[in-house]
Amino acid sequence: MAFAYILTVLFACLLAQSHAAPFNCTEPPNLGQFNIHSCCRMPEMDLGETPAKCVAYIKTLNAQARGMMNGMGGGMNKNNTNNNNNRNAAPAEFPAYAHICYPECIYRETGSLVENEFNMENVKKFLNKSVNKRDKDIVPQIVRSFESCLDNIKGHMAAVGIKTYAKLPMGCSPLASMMYSCVNAETFLHCPAKMWKNEEQCNVAKSFAAQCNPLPHVPLPIG
Numbered sequence: 001m002a003f004a005y006i007l008t009v010l011f012a013c014l015l016a017q018s019h020a021a022p023f024n025c026t027e028p029p030n031l032g033q034f035n036i037h038s039c040c041r042m043p044e045m046d047l048g049e050t051p052a053k054c055v056a057y058i059k060t061l062n063a064q065a066r067g068m069m070n071g072m073g074g075g076m077n078k079n080n081t082n083n084n085n086n087r088n089a090a091p092a093e094f095p096a097y098a099h100i101c102y103p104e105c106i107y108r109e110t111g112s113l114v115e116n117e118f119n120m121e122n123v124k125k126f127l128n129k130s131v132n133k134r135d136k137d138i139v140p141q142i143v144r145s146f147e148s149c150l151d152n153i154k155g156h157m158a159a160v161g162i163k164t165y166a167k168l169p170m171g172c173s174p175l176a177s178m179m180y181s182c183v184n185a186e187t188f189l190h191c192p193a194k195m196w197k198n199e200e201q202c203n204v205a206k207s208f209a210a211q212c213n214p215l216p217h218v219p220l221p222i223g
């Protein structure tokens with residue numbers, strides 16, 4: 001009798017723990033080696049010539065950056081320690097600013113970004129056109145993710161009274177790369193069941209993200 005009682009209590013405690021225990025957000029769960037990108041299968045997309053075009057564009061920026069650094073001497077970085085593009089002074093094939101300029105180029109070339117504003121009609125048209133038929137189920141979620149992310153980021157901008165983010169010296173705005181990361185994270189959280197790998201590690205990673213990494217899922221620029 002007592003034995004059964006203890007077992008019942010133990011079991012109830014375990015159940016409560018696995019369901020409700022909130023995470024300590026400064027301590028991500030140790031899920032061992034696993035690829036979080038395999039949890040929500042992303043759709044196959046045909047971007048045509050766009051990626052090659054944008055890689056070529058990044059190369060022109062690299063050449064410009066080398067020119068700027070040669071022309072302005074070593075002292076130019078002293079006051080700009082917050083700028084990503086100045087952190088890696090050595091010219092790399094894909095320096096930090098490229099992670100901001102490349103997604104902007106992709107969105108611009110696909111018509112999703114028009115004069116630095118996201119155009120949702122074009123985003124929808126582009127997704128309809130380029131996502132592989134067998135992956136069409138995820139398109140409405142990606143559209144919702146775009147809308148949630150855009151609303152949230154615009155809300156933050158309005159709250160601090162700015163209409164656009166300051167551009168990098170390379171001429172790119174951080175908005176596109178923020179949207180790219182936000183849309184991915186938001187789609188991960190609302191991944192359609194059909195594309196979700198229903199495994200313990202994926203489910204724990206999702207619970208942690210849902211609790212600890214709210215919209216916009218990315219750090220906001222300082223300026």
Ligand SMILES: *[C@@H]1O[C@H](CO)[C@@H](O)[C@H](O)[C@H]1NC(C)=O
Pocket residue numbers: 024025026027
């Ligand atoms: C969360 O973890 C951090 C770092 O280990 C610790 O300092 C903090 O006290 C923990 N918070 C809670 C609520 O347990």
Ligand SMILES: *[C@@H]1O[C@H](CO)[C@@H](O)[C@H](O)[C@H]1NC(C)=O
Pocket residue numbers: 075078079
């Ligand atoms: C850095 O900025 C400060 C104030 O913003 C300015 O007084 C100083 O001259 C700048 N130094 C360089 C090396 O540009």
Ligand SMILES: *[C@@H]1O[C@H](CO)[C@@H](O)[C@H](O)[C@H]1NC(C)=O
Pocket residue numbers: 121124125128
């Ligand atoms: C995209 O496709 C969906 C479903 O096929 C359709 O309802 C929607 O109107 C299309 N949107 C655009 C912008 O073409």
